Structures are given as structure tokens and as C-alpha cells.
Amino acid sequence: SQTIHQWPATLVQPVGSPLSLECTVEGTSNPNLYWYRQAAGRGLQLLFYSVGIGQISSEVPQNLSASRPQDRQFILSSKKLLLSDSGFYLCAWRSGTLRIQYFGAGTRLSVL
Amino acid sequence: EDKVVQSPLSLVVHEGDTVTLNCSYEVTNFRSLLWYKQEKKAPTFLFMLTSSGIEKKSGRLSSILDKKELFSILNITATQTGDSAVYLCAVEADKSGSARQLTFGSGTQLTVLP
Numbered sequence A: 001s002q003t004i005h006q007w008p009a010t011l012v013q014p015v016g017s018p019l020s021l022e023c024t025v026e027g028t029s030n031p032n033l034y035w036y037r038q039a040a041g042r043g044l045q046l047l048f049y050s051v052g053i054g055q056i057s058s059e060v061p062q063n064l065s066a067s068r069p070q071d072r073q074f075i076l077s078s079k080k081l082l083l084s085d086s087g088f089y090l091c092a093w094r095s096g097t098l099r100i101q102y103f104g105a106g107t108r109l110s111v112l
Numbered sequence B: 001e002d003k004v005v006q007s008p009l010s011l012v013v014h015e016g017d018t019v020t021l022n023c024s025y026e027v028t029n030f031r032s033l034l035w036y037k038q039e040k041k042a043p044t045f046l047f048m049l050t051s052s053g054i055e056k057k058s059g060r061l062s063s064i065l066d067k068k069e070l071f072s073i074l075n076i077t078a079t080q081t082g083d084s085a086v087y088l089c090a091v092e093a094d095k096s097g098s099a100r101q102l103t104f105g106s107g108t109q110l111t112v113l114p
Helices: none
Strands: A003-007 A010-013 A019-026 A032-038 A044-052 A055-058 A065-070 A073-078 A087-094 A107-111 B003-007 B010-014 B019-026 B030-038 B043-049 B056-058 B061-066 B071-076 B085-093 B101-104 B108-113
Touching (some): A003 A087, A010 A019, A019 A032, A019 A087, A019 A107, A032 A073, A044 A065, A044 A073, A044 B101, A073 A087, B003 B085, B003 B101, B010 B019, B019 B085, B019 B108, B030 B071, B043 B056, B043 B071
Parallel strands (some): A010 A107, B010 B108
Antiparallel strands (some): A003 A019, A019 A073, A032 A044, A032 A087, A044 A055, A065 A073, A087 A107, B030 B085, B056 B061, B061 B071, B085 B108
16 A cells, blocks of 8 residues: 655754755655645645656745655755745645545644 | 635534535636545545535535536534544646646634534
């Protein structure tokens, strides 16, 4: 069966520090991968998606970037965090044939 | 721009009540509508709807889609405290040259009191 791992679960970082959040998927190959941000416990905003290794599409211009160095690995990064980067970050995957996205447990990021 | 609107934003009921959550949408090239339940962390999948008028049911939860009026409802009967969560509605639409994407509503916060 497929599983998705996301870490860390919580993170407190100072303004101006770098960020690296990692997401890996097991039990499937060539998944579509997604990074979302959820502010104030509500709707999810799509940040990045990837259909394959090295293929990244950005939905919202921002202080963040994403990379997909391996088929089942998706990384969200920042060189210098802003206060406004605080939020709940969710990684999701979807197979090429199913329309359902499945989510990781999320990372709660606090930038102080 | 694709838009998904959920109502109400929050709802407080007592155990045993029946609730109806609403989701309306405006998207180009609609493919499907999905409902998720989120309790603190990862949203968990509930239903995917693609055809009008066909009810999906799972235990006390059911959902139906109206593609003519562009909305869906999620019903929960005989609510329990464990139903307390944020319920998210998302719509998938075809976008040329890109992976299938979901547009999410802002969610309905349901609180079920004992």
C-alpha cells in the first residue's frame, strides 16, 4: 500500500533562517506531488506541483522554492524565511490514474 | 479563476443532530468534486463525485453533486463528537499542460457537543 511521509511535524525558525521540508512517498512510482499551505486552519493554497523528477510548477510567487531530486521525494525550501511564511504545510501525492490526492501529516511552521 | 465557496464557515450542533454542509463552485473544465475531513492534521478523503444526482454514502455520511446548479452537499446524520473537524470541499478541473489540480474551499468547522 502507498504511504506518504512528511517531516518534521513542527518547526520553529527565526526570521531570515533557511528552510527545508521533506516529503517522501512509498508504494507507488511516478506520482504527481504537491505542496500546499494552510493558513489559520482553513482552505489549502497550492504552492507547487510536480509531475516528474526535476519538473516543478509554481502556482503562487513567493519566498519559497521546491525541488524533486528523486521520483518519490519532494522538498520545500527557502533561503530566508519571512514572518509571513508561518503556517501549516501539507504535502500530497496522486497517482496518474486516480483523481484522489492523499495528504501527509503536515508540518506546522512558526517563524519568529 | 476557479472558485470554491463553502458554507457555513462554522457550525455547532449537539450529538444526534443532522447537519448539511454546502459547497458551490465556479470552475472551467470541471472533472470532479472531492470532500475531505481534517482533524488537526492531514485531510482524509471522504468522497469523490463526478456525476450529478448520484448519492455517495459511507455510514452516516452522504454526499451528492448537482452539476447544473454547480454545488454539492455533505450530509451527516446522527452526529457524534468524533465528527468534529474541518470539512473541506475541493474541485478538480482540467488545466492545459499541467497536472490535475485541486481548488479548495475555505472549509466548514463542525463542532459536535456532547
